[in-house]
Amino acid sequence: MSAFEPLPARLASIGAAVLPDEPSTAPSLNWAIIGAGYIAGLFAADLQCTQSAAVAVGSRDLTKGQAFADQFGIPFVGSYEEAMSRPDVDAVYIATPHTFHKEQALLAIDAGKSVMIEKPLAVNAGEAAEIRAAAEAKGVLVMEAMWSRFLPHYALLRAIVESGELGEIKYVRAEHFQTLRGTERMERPDLAGGALLDLGVYPASFIEMLLGAPKSIHASGHLTEAGVDEDSIAVLDYPAATAVLAAHMGASSQVAAEVAFTRGQVVLERQFYRPTEIKVVWNGVADGPQNADSAEPYTEVWSDVAVDPRGGGLEYEAAAFARAVKAGLTELPEHGWSSVTNVLEIMDEVRHQVGVVYPFE
Ligand SMILES: NC(=O)c1ccc[n+]([C@@H]2O[C@H](COP(=O)([O-])OP(=O)(O)OC[C@H]3O[C@@H](n4cnc5c(N)ncnc54)[C@H](OP(=O)(O)O)[C@@H]3O)[C@@H](O)[C@H]2O)c1
Incomplete structure (x- = not known):
């Protein structure tokens, strides 16, 4: 027996057992996407590898928002607030520049939604503390979209x-x-x-x-x-x-x-x-x-x-988030x-x- 055999065997046994479950097996959520920009498009595409769907998109520019909705088959286009407060929306995905994350997260939390916020969650630790306090007071899940x-x-x-x-x-x-x-x-x-x-x-x-x-x-x-x-x-x-x-x-x-x-x-x-x-x-x-x-x-x-291979990897965060919402967790x-x-x-x-x-x- 080579001196190395025991370790490869132990490492190999780590492999498959710890990998996350297939994103397609996660429960379904209805999402509102806030900001029809670059990462929002990647997220909307990867969401198609899960059972969840984008049901609303919020944009400052309704023409641009409509083009985004047409591309991904999203039925509702409106302002940020209209999109995130719709009764059929379970979860809000905030995909605007960093400086808008806190204000939009607080609105979504106030509407009683679960919220996923693009990275960084906020501009500084003080803003994050405000978001956390609001999330805990409302009892909703808020997560940074640190997809890695x-x-x-x-x-x-x-x-x-x-x-x-x-x-x-x-x-x-x-x-x-x-x-x-x-x-x-x-x-x-x-x-x-x-x-x-x-x-x-x-x-x-x-x-x-x-x-x-x-x-x-x-x-x-x-x-x-x-x-x-x-x-x-x-x-x-x-x-x-x-x-x-x-x-x-x-x-x-x-x-x-x-x-x-x-x-x-x-x-x-x-x-x-x-x-x-x-x-x-x-x-x-x-x-x-x-x-x-x-x-x-x-x-x-x-x-x-x-x-x-159909997804870019964001489907894993979406799936983990959906599982956590359905399990009633307030953090992952x-x-x-x-x-x-x-x-x-x-x-x-x-x-x-x-x-x-x-x-x-
Ligand atoms: N996870 C990742 O791999 C990844 C990759 C890139 C970026 N991000 C993060 O995602 C966030 C957005 O980045 P992005 O690359 O998607 O940016 P982007 O392409 O510029 O899109 C941001 C969207 O936010 C909205 N917005 C609202 N106010 C704005 C303003 N004053 N200036 C520009 N846009 C404004 C716009 O949507 P409407 O016009 O439709 O309102 C815009 O399309 C950032 O926080 C960034 O760090 C994450």
């Missing part, structure tokens, strides 16, 4: 960590580079623009999922002429680990993440926050130092952490209020150190 947390490869990663097979986490790196200069909502301070809130929320959420709230943060970055962050890079210090977060909207590089454990490594090489393959490396040393005499590391690549175990708050507190501190101050704060 509901994807199969994130579930697999959590299970690998919990198994302890790779030992303790010592280091996490997560980077999101995407050239988005010139995109209006990214450039404008009054729309809470900048790299951190839009792109950095993914690395921040990845790190938070694995390590929770940091002890301290050291951040640097560069501001655009308008005063939003073109990049934010931060080192997050934990009692027994270090994490590095990078977000850049003016340079092209990888969108990758890595977790270094005492006995191995997990690598998400390409677009870590989307459905992607997950590579697990075990360094072949159960305890003690790794040296040149160590055997070759054992590597397992799960490239078939498959999602329904994969992504509850503490993780939302931790991530916004991380971003508040990074922004403070980088020097981004929004005009409405």
Whole structure:
């Protein structure tokens, strides 16, 4: 028997058992979509992989809203408030720029609806606390649409960590580079623009999922002429680990993440926050130092952490949300209020150190 056989067997046994159920098996909800923009279109398309349906769309521009409704077969078009308050609507999906999330979430909560809010849930931790208080007072489910947390490869990663097979986490790196200069909502301070809130929320959420709230943060970055962050890079210090977060909207590089454990490594090489393959490396040393005499590391690549090929991956968050609503939950175990708050507190501190101050704060 090779020295490595026991570990692959244990890792392989983690595989299928922890993956989320098929989105098509989740109960059905009637959705109102608020804001007929880019991500709203992806969500409406992926909803078709579930039993749920969009029954209303709210738009500032009824002609644009009608075109969206025609594309996805949505029967009602109206203002944001008309769409979200309809009696046939169970759940409201808020897909407007960050600065409108709080106001629209409070309206939807007041209408007694369950609410899913695009990421980031709010501009800062203070706004999130207001939304949380309203949701708890009304007893409705409110969730941030951090879709990655509901994807199969994130579930697999959590299970690998919990198994302890790779030992303790010592280091996490997560980077999101995407050239988005010139995109209006990214450039404008009054729309809470900048790299951190839009792109950095993914690395921040990845790190938070694995390590929770940091002890301290050291951040640097560069501001655009308008005063939003073109990049934010931060080192997050934990009692027994270090994490590095990078977000850049003016340079092209990888969108990758890595977790270094005492006995191995997990690598998400390409677009870590989307459905992607997950590579697990075990360094072949159960305890003690790794040296040149160590055997070759054992590597397992799960490239078939498959999602329904008809969908882009947002169907997993929609399905998890529908299951939670039907179960009467007010937060989701994969992504509850503490993780939302931790991530916004991380971003508040990074922004403070980088020097981004929004005009409405
Ligand atoms: N989960 C993801 O992968 C993902 C990806 C991209 C973005 N997002 C998040 O989703 C939100 C929207 O991003 P997006 O890329 O979909 O933006 P977008 O294409 O600009 O769409 C946003 C929509 O919000 C409405 N809106 C209301 N007031 C607006 C204003 N002053 N300026 C611009 N739009 C306004 C518009 O809809 P009407 O004209 O119909 O009212 C607009 O189409 C952001 O919070 C972003 O972080 C998430």
